[in-house]
Amino acid sequence: MARDNLAIVVKGYPRLSETFIAQEILGIQQAGIPYRIVSLRHPTDKKRHPINDRITGAVDYLPEYVYQEPMRVLRGWLKARKMPGYRRALNIWLQDYRRDRTANRARRFAQAMVMAAELPDDVTRIYAHFLHTPASVVRYCAIMRGLPWSCSAHAKDIYTSQDWDMREKLRDMDWLVTCTSANVDYLRKLAEDPDKVNLLYHGLDFSRFPEDLPERPLRDGTDAENPVRILSVGRLVGKKGYDDLLRALAKLPANCHWRFIHIGGGNGEKYKKLATELGIADRCDWQGARDQKEVIAACQSSDLFVLASRIEKDGDRDGLPNVLMEAQLCGLAAVSTAISAIPELIEDGVNGKLVPERDPDALASALEALITDPRLRETMGRKGNEIVRRDFSFYRGMKELAERFGVNSQSDEQAAIPAEQPAAE
Structure with missing residues (x-):
């Protein structure tokens, strides 16, 4: 099996909320697999993670909208229509468009034509991150070019897409x-060949985290001058459940002293307004988007991690948020909800507490139990660190992915896959 030369297609690059994709791309680079990145959108984040500075592959940006680059789309069509697979790709797209008459679907075919026309001839496989929009572009392009393609699916892309x-x-x-x-169970029920669907945890690159856990003060919420620091990291969007979390915090006893720190992008005005209405605005610290080094530093200096994930009406939800693994690796006990794959990491009563989604009362009870018991937090945090180091190493998954891309001999693996490093650089 020859080593692939990849075109890695993502929705946007770089993105602060997609550290796991950057981590994987860097792993592909370190494994010596040739690649280039193809992005459907230009970046919008004002900051970027340090890991993105280590990624050296070429990045191609497709036209986000046809009207922005009409001549580029026209040139793409003139070249793509001469390709042997163009007619089949067009027929598949027309069938898709009849079932999904949206401008989004139309744009994807335009992007696919541009990608098919501009992709270098040495690319041997296209690899999409996300099963919805990026996979649509990849599918049409791969058919035009006659190339094999593969996909990495996550959460929203699965549960907001049509089964067909x-x-x-x-x-x-x-x-x-x-x-x-x-996700594996859900997708295997849809696949004609269930063996095509495989589990691959994102995992963490432990080398970017301190090896030793911090010595945390035994705060128990009794000292107003030294409150328990509660951290949450996530975009300010509905599926993260921050309105549920704020309502839970407001239910904590008046003599329970805490400070809530939030890190993440998104429009925070409605959450700040809600915090004011609930009378807890002076206890909330909205820090906005931060890079991974800053997130790790916040985990190191906090006492407890919380993420009130929930399933939205359109099916959008978290899978297994990387921030939960990062918090656990830093020795933080976690309070979260028993949805999706979160119970694959957090075992209730062992390394954290799980509560039902959309239940501020249950969330408040779990938070109070851990705020007032620093020894329990410490025990759970250490157990979480042990579980992540045992089960969620990035290197284990990266080895399997490299094999799928043709790094298949023992000597290749030893040479290409970097050895796991437990300590931060």
Whole structure:
């Protein structure tokens, strides 16, 4: 099996909320697999993670909208229509468009034509991150170019997509990896060949984290001058449940002293307004988007981590958020919800507490139990660190992915896959 030369297709690059993708791309680079990044959108974040500075592959940006680059789209069509697979790709797209008459679907075919026309001839496989929009572009392009393609699926892309769309993509691709057992079970029911769907946890690169856990003060919420520091990291979007969390915090006893620190992008005005209405605004610290080094530093200086994830009406949800693994690796006990794959990491009463989604009362009770018991927090945090180091190493998954891309001899693996390093650089 020859080593692939990849075109890695992502929705946007770089993105602060997609550290796991950057980490994987860096792993592909370190494994000596040739690649280039193809992004459907230009970056919008004002900051970027340090890991993105280590990624040296070429980045191609496709036209986000046809009207912005009409001549580029026209040139793409003139070249793509001469390709042997163009007619089949067009027929598949027309069939898709009849079932999904949206401007988004139309744009994807335009992007696919540009990508098919501009992709270098030495690319041997296209690899999509996310099963919805990026996989649509990849599918049409791969058919035009006659190239094999594969996909990595995550959460929103699975649970907000139509079954027919995922079923037909699974039929056409070589294989798919996804980051939770819950996702595997769901997608295997849709696939004609269930063996195409495989579990591959994102995992963490332990070398970017301190090896030793910090010595945390035994804060118990009794000292107003030294409150328990409660951290949450996540975009300010509905599926993260920050309105549920704020309502839970407001339910804590008046003599329970805490400070809530939030890190993440998004429009925070409605949450700040809610905190004011609930009378807890003076206890909330909204820090906005931060890079991974800053997130790790916040984990090191906090006492407790919380993420009130929930399933939205359109099906959007978290899978297994990387921030939960990062907090656990830093020795933080975690309070979260028993949805999706979160129970694959957090075992209730062992390394954290799990509560039902959309239940501020239950969330408040779990928070109070850990705020007032620093010894329990410490025990759970150490157990969480042990579980992540045992089960969620990035290197284990990266070795399997490299094999899928043709790094298949023992000597290749030893040379290409970097050795796991437990300490931060």
